[in-house]
Each structure stands twice: as C-alpha cells, then as structure tokens.
Amino acid sequence: MKIAIASGKGGTGKTTLSTNLAHFLATSERVVLADLDVEEPNSGLFIRGELQLREDKFKQIPHWLKEECSLCGNCQKVCNFHAIIKLGKQIMVFPELCHSCFACSELCPAKALPMLPQKMGELKHFILAGIDFIESKLDIGQEQAVPLIAQTWEYVDAHFGNDRIKLFDSPPGTSCPVIEATKNADLVILITEPTPFGLHDLKLAVETMRELKKNFAVVINRFGIGNDDVIDYCGQEGIEILAKLPNDRRIAELYSRGELIYPKIPAFKAELQKIADYVLRLQIRSSK
Amino acid sequence: MKEIVVISGKGGTGKTSITASFALLGEKNVIVADCDVDAADMHLLLQPDWHFSEEFFSGVAAEIDQGKCIKCGKCANVCRFHAIPVIDKKYVINNLNCEGCGYCYQICPRDAITMVEQNVGKWFVSNIKTGSKMVHARLRSGADNSGKLVAKVKNEARKIAEKNGVGWILVDGSPGIGCPVVSSLSGADLVVLVTEPSVSGLHDLERVYELTKKFHLPSGCIINKADINPEVVGKIKTFLQKENITHLADLPYDETFTKAMTFGKTIIESGESEIKNTLQQIWKKINNLLTDEREKS
Numbered sequence: 001m002k003i004a005i006a007s008g009k010g011g012t013g014k015t016t017l018s019t020n021l022a023h024f025l026a027t028s029e030r031v032v033l034a035d036l037d038v039e040e041p042n043s044g045l046f047i048r049g050e051l052q053l054r055e056d057k058f059k060q061i062p063h064w065l066k067e068e069c070s071l072c073g074n075c076q077k078v079c080n081f082h083a084i085i086k087l088g089k090q091i092m093v094f095p096e097l098c099h100s101c102f103a104c105s106e107l108c109p110a111k112a113l114p115m116l117p118q119k120m121g122e123l124k125h126f127i128l129a130g131i132d133f134i135e136s137k138l139d140i141g142q143e144q145a146v147p148l149i150a151q152t153w154e155y156v157d158a159h160f161g162n163d164r165i166k167l168f169d170s171p172p173g174t175s176c177p178v179i180e181a182t183k184n185a186d187l188v189i190l191i192t193e194p195t196p197f198g199l200h201d202l203k204l205a206v207e208t209m210r211e212l213k214k215n216f217a218v219v220i221n222r223f224g225i226g227n228d229d230v231i232d233y234c235g236q237e238g239i240e241i242l243a244k245l246p247n248d249r250r251i252a253e254l255y256s257r258g259e260l261i262y263p264k265i266p267a268f269k270a271e272l273q274k275i276a277d278y279v280l281r282l283q284i285r286s287s288k
Numbered sequence: 289m290k291e292i293v294v295i296s297g298k299g300g301t302g303k304t305s306i307t308a309s310f311a312l313l314g315e316k317n318v319i320v321a322d323c324d325v326d327a328a329d330m331h332l333l334l335q336p337d338w339h340f341s342e343e344f345f346s347g348v349a350a351e352i353d354q355g356k357c358i359k360c361g362k363c364a365n366v367c368r369f370h371a372i373p374v375i376d377k378k379y380v381i382n383n384l385n386c387e388g389c390g391y392c393y394q395i396c397p398r399d400a401i402t403m404v405e406q407n408v409g410k411w412f413v414s415n416i417k418t419g420s421k422m423v424h425a426r427l428r429s430g431a432d433n434s435g436k437l438v439a440k441v442k443n444e445a446r447k448i449a450e451k452n453g454v455g456w457i458l459v460d461g462s463p464g465i466g467c468p469v470v471s472s473l474s475g476a477d478l479v480v481l482v483t484e485p486s487v488s489g490l491h492d493l494e495r496v497y498e499l500t501k502k503f504h505l506p507s508g509c510i511i512n513k514a515d516i517n518p519e520v521v522g523k524i525k526t527f528l529q530k531e532n533i534t535h536l537a538d539l540p541y542d543e544t545f546t547k548a549m550t551f552g553k554t555i556i557e558s559g560e561s562e563i564k565n566t567l568q569q570i571w572k573k574i575n576n577l578l579t580d581e582r583e584k585s
Contacts, residue, residue, distance in 0.1 A: 008327045010463040011300010039464035040297055040495060042488040080390045101368055101389030140498040143467040172299045172463055173326040174429045179384060196549055197329045204327060208429035225546045256486035256517035
C-alpha cells in the first residue's frame with residue numbers, strides 16, 4: 001500500500017501529516033516513511049531514529065576522453081539539452097543540464113564519451129520503533145530533483161514488501177518532481193488550507209491527479225481560518241474530505257520545535273484517527 | 289532597473305502575501321513577475337485583467353508513426369526513462385515519462401519517430417490594481433521545463449520595465465532549490481528571503497541561502513510568524529549575522545494576512561495596522577539596500 005502526501009501549495013502541512021500519520025499508524029502497523037521533497041526535506045526534523053545506512057546517489061554524466069575524440073561534433077548534435085558542446089578543439093560537458101539519456105555517449109563513433117557516475121545527493125535509512133524512515137537530500141546546485149526521487153522510490157520498492165504501509169512525503173507544486181513522486185502511488189492525499197491560495201492550488205493538484213488517473217482524497221489543514229470555498233469545491237467535484245485538522249496556534253508552536261502534534265492536541269488526534277482508519281481500510285482491502 | 293527576487297526555500301512562509309504587499313507599496317514603479325509558475329497565486333491578490341496571453345512552447349517529446357514502425361524495439365531498448373512501453377503489440381510513447389532527449393529518434397532505422405514541440409503552458413501580461421503591470425504564467429499540470437517558463441516571465445517583465453521606464457521588478461519565486469529557483473535568481477540584484485522560526489524554516493533557509501551564495505547577491509531576510517518560537521528566531525538571527533544577510537524585520541503570527549487574502553486583498557489595503565507599518569519600513573530598507581549597492585558599483 002503506497003500513499004503519497006502531496007499539495008499544490010507549499011507549507012500546507014505535508015510534513016506535519018506525513019510524520020504524525022507515520023507515528024500514529026506505527027502503533028499497530030509496520031510503516032515506511034520516505035521523504036521525497038529532496039530539495040527541502042523536513043520529515044527528518046520530526047522523526048528521529050537510528051541511522052541504518054547512508055549512501056551517495058549518483059547520476060550518469062558523459063566524461064570526455066580527449067585522446068579518443070575525433071572532434072566530429074556528433075555529441076553536440078544529438079544532445080537536446082545543450083549539455084554538451086564542441087568549442088574549438090574542446091568538448092565541454094555541463095552536468096547540471098544533462099538528463100543522463102546516454103545518447104551522446106552511445107552514439108559517439110570514437111567511444112570517447114563514457115558515462116561516469118556523478119554525485120547528486122544522498123539517501124539515509126533510519127530505523128525506529130515500527131518505522132523505517134528514508135530520507136533523500138539533493139546536493140545544493142543540483143537542479144534536477146526527478147532522478148533522485150526515482151532512485152528513492154526504487155530503494156523503497158526493493159527493500160519493503162506489500163505488507164507495509166508506505167507513506168511518501170512529496171514536494172509541492174504540480175510539475176515534474178510531483179509527478180515522479182506520486183505516479184506509482186495507490187492513493188494520493190492532497191492536503192490544503194481553506195484559503196483562496198489553498199483552493200487555487202488544490203484545483204491545480206486535482207487537475208494533475210486526474211490527468212495521472214490517480215485515486216486521491218483531500219485533507220483540510222488549519223480548518224477554521226479562511227472560508228468554506230474548499231469544502232464547497234470538494235462537494236461539487238465529488239472529492240472525499242478525509243479529515244479537517246484544526247487551526248490552532250499551539251500546533252504551529254509544536255511544529256516549530258520539531259515535535260509531534262497528536263500526543264498533545266486531542267482535537268488533532270481525533271482527525272488523524274479518521275485518516276488512519278481510512279488508510280487501514282484500504283490496506284485490508286488491498287491485501288485481500 | 290533593479291530586480292528584487294523573493295524566495296523562501298520552504299513553502300507557506302508568507303512569501304506571496306508579502307511580495308504582493310510590496311507591489312502595492314511600490315505602486316507604478318514596480319512591475320511584478322510571478323515566477324512560482326507551477327502554483328502561481330499572486331493574481332488572487334493583485335486582480336489582473338489578463339490583458340494579453342500567449343501559449344508557451346518548450347522542449348520536445350517523441351511521437352511514433354505506427355505506419356512506418358517495423359517493431360524492431362531499438363527505441364525502447366535505448367530509452368533510459370521507460371517511456372516506450374509495448375501496448376497491444378505496438379511501441380507507444382508514454383508522454384509523462386518522455387524526457388525529450390531524442391535518443392529514440394536518432395536510433396530509429398525507419399525514421400518513424402519525430403520529436404514534437406510541447407505546449408507547456410501559457411504566460412500573461414496584465415494590468416493590476418496598483419496601476420502597474422504584472423507578468424505571470426500557468427504551467428500545464430505535470431509539464432516539464434518550469435525553469436524555461438520562469439526565464440520567459442522574467443524576460444517579459446524586463447522588457448516592459450525598460451519600455452515604460454519602471455525602476456523595479458519584483459519577482460515572486462517558487463519554493464525549493466531546483467531549476468525554477470535557479471532560474472528566478474539569475475540576473476537579480478537583491479534577494480529577499482522570507483522565513484519562519486520553525487526547525488523546517490531554518491533548515492530550508494540555510495539550504496536556499498547556500499544556493500543564493502553562488503550568485504553573489506546582497507540579501508535581506510524577513511522572519512515571519514516570529515512570535516511562534518523565540519528560540520529559533522535567535523538561531524536564525526545568528527545565521528543571518530554569520531552570513532552577512534541584512535535582517536529586514538520580524539513580522540508576528542497574525543491571521544490578518546489570511547483574512548485579507550479571503551477578500552482578495554493585501555494587508556496594505558486592510559486599514560492601518562502594526563504589520564502595515566512594518567511592511568512599509570521593510571520596503572524602505574529594501575530601497576536603501578539597492579541604492580547602497582548602486583553607490584558601491
């Protein structure tokens with residue numbers, strides 16, 4: 001059972017929900033939580049555990065062998081990303097533009113462009129009671145989050161079976177990193193705020209999920225501020241609202257210190273229970 | 289003409305609400321560029337008239353002509369992105385996975401593959417309620433190339449500013465540290481970082497500033513919701529000092545921002561308040577920072 005927690009707008013509570021839900025479910029289930037917001041991963045500030053493994057993650061980049069090169073310029077011609085150019089008697093590679101498609105390398109008649117790994121980030125695997133926590137972090141200056149998100153999914157798929165509940169804390173937005181983070185999920189939980197910004201970005205996220213043909217549902221965070229437009233919208237569109245997490249300054253304070261919310265705020269816990277029940281029902285159905 | 293870019297690393301710190309307030313304060317001397325193209329919200333506060341719009345094409349994706357395809361499978365073999373599955377005994381392109389690298393196009397022995405330019409969104413120029421103009425965009429959901437669309441929005445904003453002799457471009461950036469953020473930063477004169485005093489806010493601020501440093505830009509920081517956690521505020525201030533970032537101001541945790549937003553307004557239009565005064569002072573400080581820079585150079 002794979003559940004991605006996503007949102008159009010940033011700062012609506014993806015990490016709060018992911019980390020609290022992971023801990024809450026872990027009292028009865030074995031849970032995996034993966035932080036796929038590799039540009040700005042935050043779940044690790046709320047989940048502490050014992051470091052099990054740390055590994056560098058690489059992407060493949062062409063490496064120019066001057067001695068072998070005939071300077072034919074084919075590499076530059078086949079690269080659609082302007083990541084490799086011929087400048088006089090030099091071939092220059094721009095790793096941040098390279099998408100690792102291998103075309104320049106494999107189509108090089110002189111075999112002068114072998115692909116070599118270049119570090120783009122790291123993955124850490126922590127273990128704590130009932131939870132395996134996987135965190136990937138992109139190196140600063142690396143512009144493409146997608147390859148690291150893809151490798152993190154691969155890691156989770158390779159290490160954990162279907163008996164686990166797997167939660168994926170996704171990046172904000174609706175562009176390529178979000179697609180990569182959510183495309184293999186069985187369920188996407190979209191978390192939003194009942195404000196004009198929240199509603200606007202929720203609509204974009206819903207559009208994206210429909211395009212991906214994903215099963216999705218909504219959680220409203222900071223319920224009590226703003227207005228009822230998000231509820232009305234979900235009603236009109238037939239979108240299920242799983243829970244309404246309360247607006248409470250104490251929640252913002254707990255979050256700011258890196259603490260879990262539900263052990264201290266009963267109203268939050270009651271709503272979290274609804275999400276957990278929903279997830280557990282799906283889990284039972286999917287394992288049948 | 290000077291360009292101010294507002295970013296935050298973390299989402300939801302109040303970046304857009306604060307940027308829109310500056311747009312109100314700068315009035316006709318500010319062109320706004322909403323560069324958070326995959327979740328653009330600025331228009332909800334500035335009431336654009338969507339005066340001009342144009343489709344935006346960028347990047348390519350493969351298409352297979354089934355009439356020419358001999359099903360040799362070479363294309364699927366070389367594709368690193370699992371974008372050419374076999375469905376009903378036919379090789380087809382999975383558009384979501386296709387990166388547009390064109391390797392399949394290069395290798396196809398029958399020229400059955402063409403690379404087709406992609407419509408990835410739309411961009412707009414609008415008149416806004418400040419009496420000035422705004423350039424904004426809408427990335428198609430799931431589209432690639434958001435960095436290119438950001439560059440387009442910024443370039444158009446520059447053109448308008450030049451043509452109309454407008455002094456400032458105010459750029460609302462996107463969260464994160466990836467390609468759209470890099471694209472928002474290029475060519476900027478000043479970076480304004482909006483953060484909040486939470487463990488995440490500080491963590492994301494440190495990361496986005498690492499990136500900002502590579503651009504060698506003067507930077508200022510606003511600590512929003514400052515009364516939520518004085519201890520982290522202290523840590524943020526130490527960080528700002530160490531990195532020589534100007535501390536512009538602290539703003540309180542205040543739901544007035546949200547209330548104003550509900551009416552499509554900025555806090556500047558919502559009557560006299562302490563926050564309004566603070567924002568006016570920040571705007572003055574930003575102006576001074578840029579004037580100092582001009583004198584230095």
